[in-house]
Amino acid sequence: MGLLQPNDEDFMRDAYREAEKAFEKDEIPVGAVIACNNQVIARAHNLTEQLKDVTAHAEMQAFTAASDYLGSKFLEECTLYVTLEPCPMCAGAAFWSRIGRLVYGAEDEKRGYTLYNENLLHPSTKVKSGVMANESKTLLQEFFRKKRK
Amino acid sequence: MGLLQPNDEDFMRDAYREAEKAFEKDEIPVGAVIACNNQVIARAHNLTEQLKDVTAHAEMQAFTAASDYLGSKFLEECTLYVTLEPCPMCAGAAFWSRIGRLVYGAEDEKRGYTLYNENLLHPSTKVKSGVMANESKTLLQEFFRKKRK
Numbered sequence: 532m533g534l535l536q537p538n539d540e541d542f543m544r545d546a547y548r549e550a551e552k553a554f555e556k557d558e559i560p561v562g563a564v565i566a567c568n569n570q571v572i573a574r575a576h577n578l579t580e581q582l583k584d585v586t587a588h589a590e591m592q593a594f595t596a597a598s599d600y601l602g603s604k605f606l607e608e609c610t611l612y613v614t615l616e617p618c619p620m621c622a623g624a625a626f627w628s629r630i631g632r633l634v635y636g637a638e639d640e641k642r643g644y645t646l647y648n649e650n651l652l653h654p655s656t657k658v659k660s661g662v663m664a665n666e667s668k669t670l671l672q673e674f675f676r677k678k679r680k
Numbered sequence: 681m682g683l684l685q686p687n688d689e690d691f692m693r694d695a696y697r698e699a700e701k702a703f704e705k706d707e708i709p710v711g712a713v714i715a716c717n718n719q720v721i722a723r724a725h726n727l728t729e730q731l732k733d734v735t736a737h738a739e740m741q742a743f744t745a746a747s748d749y750l751g752s753k754f755l756e757e758c759t760l761y762v763t764l765e766p767c768p769m770c771a772g773a774a775f776w777s778r779i780g781r782l783v784y785g786a787e788d789e790k791r792g793y794t795l796y797n798e799n800l801l802h803p804s805t806k807v808k809s810g811v812m813a814n815e816s817k818t819l820l821q822e823f824f825r826k827k828r829k
Contacts, residue, residue, distance in 0.1 A: 579753060579776075580753075583748070583751060583752060583753045584743070584744050584747050584748070584753055585743060585747070585753050585773055585776035585777045586735070586740050586743055586744055586773050591735050594734060594735055595733050595735055598732050598733050598734070599732070599733070602732060603732060604728060604729075604732045604733055604734050618772055618776075619768050619769075619771070619772035619775070619796075619797075619800050620768075620769050620770075620771075620772025620773045620775070620776065621769075622768070622769075622772075623767055623768035623769025623770070623771075623772055624734055624735050624769045626768070626769070627728075627734035627735075627767075627769065628734045647768075647796065647797040647799065647800060648768075648796040648797050650796065651796060
């Protein structure tokens with residue numbers, strides 16, 4: 532890659548690797564990273580089953596870790612990459628963090644925040660969707676297929 | 681009180697005491713408790729400034745603590761008492777927890793979940809509002825008056 536800056540696909544690939552870690556732990560495979568100045572400052576994957584904690588979505592852990600790293604609860608200069616469209620809980624947390632950008636992969640047709648109210652996000656947060664959407668959706672489908680067996 | 685069971689006001693008074701602790705720490709004064717079988721199993725107050733973490737709302741901490749206590753991420757038999765109407769993040773967490781009842785005090789005219797979509801909560805969650813609303817609202821007003829000085 533030489534001196535090339537990483538792009539959205541590169542960061543989403545990092546988030547996807549986190550989703551794969553969740554898959555291996557028998558968790559619904561969703562992964563997230565937060566990048567700031569082209570550097571990943573937080574990575575996390577869904578751990579709701581292992582921690583028995585509904586708040587342990589990948590995004591929530593990533594917000595906490597990124598704020599801890601930066602020493603700031605606000606993340607205006609950061610981008611959240613997440614393999615699945617955030618739910619209202621995670622979109623609500625994104626609002627409070629004032630995150631600069633949200634980039635997500637697959638749409639969540641059951642609990643995606645856009646199904647409830649697009650204004651759940653902060654008005655200053657820019658949104659991009661569909662990055663590596665197929666891969667992320669396939670991983671989720673594979674997980675639920677395995678669970679039904 | 682003798683053999684009387686505690687009622688919603690009693691539990692809300694516990695939540696209010698948590699809000700007072702937040703006030704003393706210069707945090708926006710919101711407190712929460714979760715009760716199960718007429719017993720408080722989790723108490724928490726807003727710590728977003730101290731922890732520099734937007735996810736550290738009273739309710740979020742209470743969900744995590746209650747699930748840890750019960751060893752279950754689901755809280756169908758529990759009631760969340762919180763001094764202020766939950767925001768979408770906390771309502772979204774309440775959805776995932778399937779909490780049996782939500783009892784809140786003051787309305788949040790800026791970020792209350794009902795302003796966005798009442799279906800943010802789980803359809804099986806019963807809601808009661810306005811319990812100790814005046815006291816909780818007064819505490820919040822006092823906090824913001826002090827901040828503006």
